[in-house]
Amino acid sequence: MPQPIISVRNLHKWYSGVHALKDISLDFAPNEAVGLIGDNGAGKSTLINILSGAQQASEGEIFLDGRKAKIANPRDAMDLGIETIYQYNSMVPTMSISRNLFIGREPLKFSMLGLGIMDRRKMAEESVKAIADVELHLRSPDALVGELSGGQRQGVAIARAMHFKSKVMILDEPTNHLAVKETNKVIGFVRGLKDLGITGIFISHNIHHVFECCDRIVAMARGEVVLDKRTEDTNMDEIMDVL
Amino acid sequence: MKRFLKIYMEKPELAALVLLIALIILFQVLSDGVFLNANNLRGIFGILPEIGLMVIGVTILMICGEFDLSVGSVFALMPMTLAVLMADGTPFILAFLAGMAVAAAIGFVNGFLTVKFNIPSFITTLGMLFIARSLTIVISGGFPPLLPVDLPNWLFTVFVGPGDLFRMSFVWFVVVALVASLMMSRTNFGNWIRATGGFLPAAQAMGIPTARVKIACFMLCSMLAGFAGMIQVLRLGSPLPSIGEGWELQAVAAAVIGGTALSGGIGAVLGGVIGAVLIRVIDNGLVLSQVDANWFKFAIGFLTIFAVVVNTWLAKRAKAIKVET
Numbered sequence: 118m119p120q121p122i123i124s125v126r127n128l129h130k131w132y133s134g135v136h137a138l139k140d141i142s143l144d145f146a147p148n149e150a151v152g153l154i155g156d157n158g159a160g161k162s163t164l165i166n167i168l169s170g171a172q173q174a175s176e177g178e179i180f181l182d183g184r185k186a187k188i189a190n191p192r193d194a195m196d197l198g199i200e201t202i203y204q205y206n207s208m209v210p211t212m213s214i215s216r217n218l219f220i221g222r223e224p225l226k227f228s229m230l231g232l233g234i235m236d237r238r239k240m241a242e243e244s245v246k247a248i249a250d251v252e253l254h255l256r257s258p259d260a261l262v263g264e265l266s267g268g269q270r271q272g273v274a275i276a277r278a279m280h281f282k283s284k285v286m287i288l289d290e291p292t293n294h295l296a297v298k299e300t301n302k303v304i305g306f307v308r309g310l311k312d313l314g315i316t317g318i319f320i321s322h323n324i325h326h327v328f329e330c331c332d333r334i335v336a337m338a339r340g341e342v343v344l345d346k347r348t349e350d351t352n353m354d355e356i357m358d359v360l
Numbered sequence: 361m362k363r364f365l366k367i368y369m370e371k372p373e374l375a376a377l378v379l380l381i382a383l384i385i386l387f388q389v390l391s392d393g394v395f396l397n398a399n400n401l402r403g404i405f406g407i408l409p410e411i412g413l414m415v416i417g418v419t420i421l422m423i424c425g426e427f428d429l430s431v432g433s434v435f436a437l438m439p440m441t442l443a444v445l446m447a448d449g450t451p452f453i454l455a456f457l458a459g460m461a462v463a464a465a466i467g468f469v470n471g472f473l474t475v476k477f478n479i480p481s482f483i484t485t486l487g488m489l490f491i492a493r494s495l496t497i498v499i500s501g502g503f504p505p506l507l508p509v510d511l512p513n514w515l516f517t518v519f520v521g522p523g524d525l526f527r528m529s530f531v532w533f534v535v536v537a538l539v540a541s542l543m544m545s546r547t548n549f550g551n552w553i554r555a556t557g558g559f560l561p562a563a564q565a566m567g568i569p570t571a572r573v574k575i576a577c578f579m580l581c582s583m584l585a586g587f588a589g590m591i592q593v594l595r596l597g598s599p600l601p602s603i604g605e606g607w608e609l610q611a612v613a614a615a616v617i618g619g620t621a622l623s624g625g626i627g628a629v630l631g632g633v634i635g636a637v638l639i640r641v642i643d644n645g646l647v648l649s650q651v652d653a654n655w656f657k658f659a660i661g662f663l664t665i666f667a668v669v670v671n672t673w674l675a676k677r678a679k680a681i682k683v684e685t
Contacts, residue, residue: 171565192567207565209558211625212551220555221566223548232549261370264679 120183122147122316123168123199123285128177130163137163138174139340145285150307150317152327152348155337156360161320164337165287168318169201170194192221200278204290208270210263214255215244217262218277247280248273251306268299275306279313286310287318292326304330324353336360362681369678372619373631375670379617379663380638387645395648398523404640405526406595409533411610412636413588415618416540417581418611419632423544424577425557425624429485430470431585431611433492435604438463438586439593440496440504447505452512459590460583466492467582471575481578489608497601504599517595529591536584541629553577558625585611613660614639617667638663 121144130138138160145151155161166172168179170191179186181197188194194201201207208217219240225233244258253272255265262270271291278286288307292300307330310317321327327334328348336344336356343359344351368374387395394400414431421428438459445455470488474481516528544550555563556570563570585604593599616622617638618631642659646652 169565170567190567191565195567201565203561203565207562209555209562209625211558212554216551216554220551220563221568223551225548228548232547234546235548235551237546 119146121145121180122182124180125164125168126178126180128164128167128179129175130160130167130172131175137340141177141342143335143342143345145316145318147316148311148314149333150310150319150331152331152334153318153320153337154322154324154327154334154356154360156322159337159360160340161337162289165201165289165318165320168194168199169287195222195281198282198284199287200281200283200285201287201289202271202274202278202291204293207274208262211261213259213261214248214265214273215240215258217273218244218247218280222281243280244276247276250279251276266299267295268302271295271299271303275303283315285316285318287320289320290322291319292321292323300326307331324356328353366678366681369674369681372621372626372671372675373628373634374619375667375674376618376631376634376638379667380634380641383638383641383645387641387649390649391645395645398525400644400648402519402525404644405530408637408640409527409529410588410592410595411607411614411639412533412633413536413591414585414607414611415614415632415636416537416629417584419615419618419620419627419629420540420544420553421577421581422612422615422620422622423557423624423627424553424574425560426471426474426481426574426577427485427612427622428470428481428578428581429608430466430488430492431581432604432606432608433489433496434463434466434582434585435589435592435607436601437466437492437496437589439590439599439603440500440601442590443505443507443593443599444499446508456590460586463582463586464579467579468575470582471578474578475571475574500599500601504601507593507597507599511594513594516591527595529595532591537629537633544629549573554625556624610639610660613664617663619667619671
């Protein structure tokens, strides 16, 4: 295995009395699409929340490109090149597409202490490009996100992650509540990450989806990794058994 | 064409603007042309900034997803602080800064308690409504101090402009409204405010310091209310401890009439300004039309409900218009 892009070592997480992650150590190779599956409460959300900065581990270490990384908040994760696309959708429905794309990372014409005037032309131009890059057909970057379908919204979220040149893209149940056609689009997209040189971590409880687009499957149950195999070396029955 | 229709129907301040124009025409007719004459406009423009400045802060805070019931009390407390200090011989500028600091501190406490303990701002600011009002009366000693004669009225209350149509306070109001409006639409901070109020989990996931954004909005709201109160006191020439009572709800009504949603994320400073103008126009227009002035609150109440119903209906219709996205 080449130098892993992300490694976690001996990760533990306790929630007042519940041991949610029990000594997790995993490596994610560059360009790999990894499917992370498990039942509710298996610890997969906790693990990715730690990687995306939404929560902190109680114990353990995270390495990025072999260097120890400290991820204290979502901003740290983004700065390290880890973008997360959440199941509940990380978009503000009452705001336009272009504003959503740049929330928290607005290009500024001029600024003082981090606050300043947004470069709205740049935002409009770059969002048109970002949306086109993921082959999403939207006519105006000024349309409100609230008017888009679930799949289109995930498309915009993906476009945002791509635009900021992420190295690792975590997709947390991105196919939940999506129509079949849109689900296929998202799955096709995860497959395409490889060509773009992006490591994908695809969380789902739908084993079929994971088998369709991932190189490697990691299954979790009760806070532990119970299976970690190349997709071609395993099958659905084996995974069903360990879960 | 459809596209434009849709864009305008989605602007929540539109309904209020149409209503305002209709009411101005109505009052102009009912008052036999007195409503729009210079003398009457001078009266409206002279008082408008006091509720208007408060509404700007309340609108921004509501877009941020929070709510402030204490603005009416801060409206009285800030100028009372100023008056008490000046009665002790403090120069105006220092007393002014102290008053604004008190307003900012109240906003900070409102925001900090709301965010830190995750309680509804309705509760924190309801408590603050009583606390700030009580403080106002306590520091006045039950007897409002006299204001000195050398006040900087030239900066706040003198009449200016063509035909002395405006007071200086109106200039402050326009400048603050413009700056606030540009802040909301052009700066990254405005983007954060709208994201925080629009969908908090998304704002947090994108790394926006939502706690700090909220506290800043509470402070801004409180400071604008205090500033507005000072302008009223300078206009009246006396710091009464009872000013601003009930204004917190008028300010919320103005923001709502102007299309701001109580749930956050939706609204515009311009809408709040239109709402404030509407309230002043109704107050004044009813008197000029020789309608019993006790209908004033009825009209505000009716308009608040009406505006929300119309806005909801418009938003629904706009959504139904199919244009390619």
